[in-house]
Amino acid sequence: AQKITQTQPGMFVQEKEAVTLDCTYDTSDQSYGLFWYKQPSSGEMIFLIYQGSYDEQNATEGRYSLNFQKARKSANLVISASQLGDSAMYFCAMREGYGAAGNKLTFGGGTRVLVKP
Amino acid sequence: NAGVTQTPKFRVLKTGQSMTLLCAQDMNHEYMYWYRQDPGMGLRLIHYSVGEGTTAKGEVPDGYNVSRLKKQNFLLGLESAAPSQTSVYFCASSYRAAGGPLDTQYFGPGTRLTVL
Numbered sequence: 001a002q003k004i005t006q007t008q009p010g011m012f013v014q015e016k017e018a019v020t021l022d023c024t025y026d027t028s029d030q031s032y033g034l035f036w037y038k039q040p041s042s043g044e045m046i047f048l049i050y051q052g053s054y055d056e057q058n059a060t061e062g063r064y065s066l067n068f069q070k071a072r073k074s075a076n077l078v079i080s081a082s083q084l085g086d087s088a089m090y091f092c093a094m095r096e097g098y099g100a101a102g103n104k105l106t107f108g109g110g111t112r113v114l115v116k117p
Numbered sequence: 118n119a120g121v122t123q124t125p126k127f128r129v130l131k132t133g134q135s136m137t138l139l140c141a142q143d144m145n146h147e148y149m150y151w152y153r154q155d156p157g158m159g160l161r162l163i164h165y166s167v168g169e170g171t172t173a174k175g176e177v178p179d180g181y182n183v184s185r186l187k188k189q190n191f192l193l194g195l196e197s198a199a200p201s202q203t204s205v206y207f208c209a210s211s212y213r214a215a216g217g218p219l220d221t222q223y224f225g226p227g228t229r230l231t232v233l
Contacts, residue, residue: 004159033220045160045207045224052217091159095220102167103148103211103220104175107159 003027004094004108012114013082020067021077021111023092029053033095034075035105036066040088048090051075079113087115119143121225123208129231130198138193138228140208147213149191150175150222151183153204160207166191167213198232205229 005024013019025034036048051059051066059066067076079086089112093105124139140149148167152160152175162175166185180202182194191210195202209222 033217035221037224043205043227045209045227047221047223050218050221093159102150102165102173103213103222104150104162104165105160105222106176107161109159110157 002108003096003106004092006092006108006111008111009109010112010114012116013079013086015084015115015117016081018078018080019082019086019113021079021090021092021113023075023077023108025073025075025092025094027073027094027096029096031097034066034068035093035095036064036075036077037091037093038086038088039091039110040085045091049077082113082115084115084117087113089113121208121210121223123206123225123228125228126226127229129233130195131233132199134198135194135196136198136230137195138206138208138230140191140193140210140225141189142191142208142210142223143189144210144223145188146210146223147188148211148222149185150209150211151181151191151193152207152209153177153202154207154227155204163193163206198230200232203230203232 032053034051038046092108150165151163164183169188206228208225211222212219
């Protein structure tokens with residue numbers, strides 16, 4: 001079974017509007033972390049936001065917020081007030097275990113976002 | 118701080134040739150990782166290291182070897198390259214954290230490898 005599922009392969013969004021990128025995960029661990037990364041066309045991986053499994057509040061970082069629904073095992077990324085520079089591939093990732101286990105990440109297949117002017 | 122750097126940025130190999138990719142980080146991170154990204158897909162973990170002198174297999178280790186002789190460097194080797202290893206290779210590093218935002222992995226710019 002897929003550990004991280006991103007069901008939207010591509011999305012268009014109008015500039016200045018908000019967009020929600022879906023991410024569902026599968027784990028039996030009680031302690032885990034969820035990450036979102038942005039990959040622009042230049043190819044680098046840029047860390048956006050982190051949510052811990054024990055965090056009671058949804059994470060926010062500027063225009064990025066994470067809608068964390070633990071019971072549904074979903075961790076959707078919300079980008080508010082989209083900008084042209086937000087056009088990129090977005091990846092959801094999960095860390096299971098930590099410490100000696102190496103903080104390994106499992107990535108979803110990604111969602112491509114194109115912001116229209 | 119340079120962060121995570123990778124050498125080379127691009128490389129073309131013929132089937133059967135060998136090469137080594139170098140990753141260096143200046144953030145004093147304990148953990149380092151090698152991933153591959155195939156077209157239109159997410160990253161998959163090849164090997165990782167939780168400290169100097171230690172390495173472990175990830176999800177797709179076959180055909181690759183790694184070494185971590187110095188804390189700041191993590192080398193990925195291909196002994197006999199195959200066309201299936203055509204991919205973009207990313208190195209990443211992170212702190213040795215106890216399950217929190219410091220777990221965040223920081224990535225290098227990637228190496229685009231083509232095997233003919």
